[in-house]
Amino acid sequence: MVAVSQNKSIDGRLVAIGCNYEPWIALLEQSGWKTHCCYDLRTADSILEEYSPCICVVDLSNNDFSLNSISLRANKTKQVKWIAIIKKEQLKTDAIRQFINNFCVDYFTVPIPGSHLLDTIGHQLGMLDIEASSWVEITSQHDMGLFGESKSIKQLRDMVRRVAMTEVNVFLTGENGTGKELIAKSIHNLSKRKNAPFVLVNCSSLARDDEKLSLLDGTYRNEEGAPFDGTLMLDNVEELSKELQDNLLAYLQAPSCESLDEEMASDVRIVATSSADLDAAVANGDFSKELYYRLNVFHIKVPTLRERGSDIFLLAETFLTKFAREYSTMASTFSEDSKQLLLRYSWPGNVRELINQVKRAALLAEGNEVKAEHFDLPSKANLKQSLRNIKDEAEKDVLVAVLETHRGQVASAAKDLGVSRATMYRLLNKHNIVPDVRHYNNGYARE
Template sequence: MVAINDKKKTGGRLVAMGCTYEPWIALLEQAGWKTQCCYDLRTADAILEEYSPCVCIVDLSNNDFSLNSISQRANKTKQVKWIAIIKKEQLKIDSICQFINNFCVDFFSTPIPSSQLLDTAGHQLGMLEIKSTSLSDVSLQCEIGLYGESKSIKHLRDMVKRVAMTDVNVLLTGEQGVGKELIANTIHNLSKRRNDDITVINCSSLTDDDQRIHFLNPLYNDNSNNTITNGTVLLNGIEELSKLLQLKLLNYLQQPENEKLNEQGVFDVRVITSSSIDLEQAVKNNTFNKELYYRLNVFHVVVPTLRERGADIILLAEYYLQQFSKEYNTLAMHYSEEAKQLLLRYNWPGNVRELINQVKRVSLLNDSNEVNLEHFDLPKKTNLKQSLRTIKDEAEKDVLVTMLEAHKGQVASAAKDLGVSRATMYRLLNKHNIIPDVRYYNGGFATE
């Protein structure tokens, strides 16, 4: 099989499909390439998947393979550069030309010009390295926070791909536990600042004189090693900033780039913020600075909840199970069908963070290779019925409030519109602790 490339060497990995050991292969190996000749398509898939990114040279000159089978494999591989070897007369065959046009970066006709092949393979290796640091396949580069195939996570990947290489301010919002810090790390790792640090600051722990936020004030001078002058800063829970720190942050964001200076040089810090609340509502409640909100909300990324991600729940659960089995040297490797159904039914109020904790628990408690229902500390079917009852009660309460508002707090007319007696209406109001003395008055609400 193809040997894994040592990153300290200059060579790459190459798979030669259908090729005998020829002089050009020896030349590649002398140049530092790790090569493997593969003659069986049944093993080719595993080799290409395990060792990509790589260059694959496929010999079509002897018609040893089904061209359709090769095309299917070439279509599936995103981190493989394909080069074809053919006979000159095969250029008259439409299917050969179509394969080269659709999937190959180059082709050579026999006899093989070894030095030219070496140059081409080396250039394609360089292209793969460029691709590995670009955003062309963000799903392969990203943190686990972007792992999955649901519509919502694909949209999130697209948003991250669009904003990562810019310097605009990013506001991440979403419920607690959805992975906002993971997304911030992904944006940083895919940005031009990837070689600098990302500093995470929890705003709830900050005081007005906290030196961790000195970068907000360009006039601040600190000769210690803790000075933040570049990279990325993630302000977690931005709504927790005091009014004074909100003004400091606003002052920093308002200043021209050439004025963000101190004695040590330019402050070149990208600010990413996150929040688990509705900041727009906080602005309306006068608990968050309106101008600061609009400064931060240049590019708004909503991180979806776990319950919105459908089958991604199973993908994530399987991923973490594999990780924890290696970390803790446990036996659990897969889930029973009943366990998978439980994972899909559960509402996951704690989102990805709760899922990680559950998977860690079952990994530690399980003495077999299969995870079953009893290993989870989650509501089973009886509790699921309770959840459905809760949903029904909430819907019922919403209808009652809506009808009361429509009838300006008049219980009798609201009951008539709902088709229930006044006694039933009062029983329902008592059940949901609704006080029917709020009514419209001159276009607004008034309480008697």
């Protein structure tokens, strides 16, 4: 049964799944809620999609629905506060306990204490109202790395919102310039630690005996002598030396009760970032497998600007307004040729490169309009050449990968690719790839 309700004083909604018309629903109606009931999970899906942020009460006491199907819906819903109704004996079931622990803000056992439930729902609506306001406030700040309307950035915002409210470590990956530091700050500012310090440590600049990681083991103190209780961003975490990897792993593995006196122990949340292939580093033994698993509790792949096509011009306009105000220039619009240039370019430097290019254009523009000549970007002809280079690099990578798979055997590699041996040799010559069967672990040698 699905019930939809709206409170008179708060612009929030209640969705109830699997609930009969019971006294607690009547109590809600008396308090100003309107309800409609039916048994249909597909209807629940559409209601949750349309009405979130909202409260969702799910009745699990009669086993009318698969717990897995409810869990899947709870996992994908946005800004929904879940409350479970169960029988007392169901608390002995691991699956029920796990569902409540993972997805619910509260639960009630039948018979339902109506007044208590009403108080809980009212409180959660208030929390939703505060969270929604905080989310709008943060995402309206364009420099927080979460601005845009593309599908990929909307998914990123949702993941950041979800994980920020937890205490788990986060692992951000993505190309240079995608805004990983800004996203790490967003996670911090949306978390319960927002009033605590946010400390960035560039791992590539750490020496083997560097003491910057002392804030992990409790020896770090602020001016008042208190331990570090904030968010630690480990940028370029793949650059940590073996010694510092071991130190960090030891901290993460040690029970808090054994590491220090409880009052003096640090309470650190780690957001690690990397632009490298850490899976390969683990496979090669260059990065600790155990540490990787400890850091990679919640993985977020930050999209490239190329994957955010619909955001490119939106971001450019935002940055132009900012820099025109900052540098007191008249630049306010883009010419048609500059728009086409922005949209055609592949942006290998991502958002960071876009920011720098728009800053340059804002400074060079003599009037209201920014023109293509104000950007330091390749011309249309050069763009065609760039696309050709990208295609050649992709072709070379495929050839190398297939040769490695077939241990340098050209004939079998050609067969796998569906080309003749003559074509295979022509492609190898084109890319200066020399097969070396004797060293098939590498698979090839390049001139």
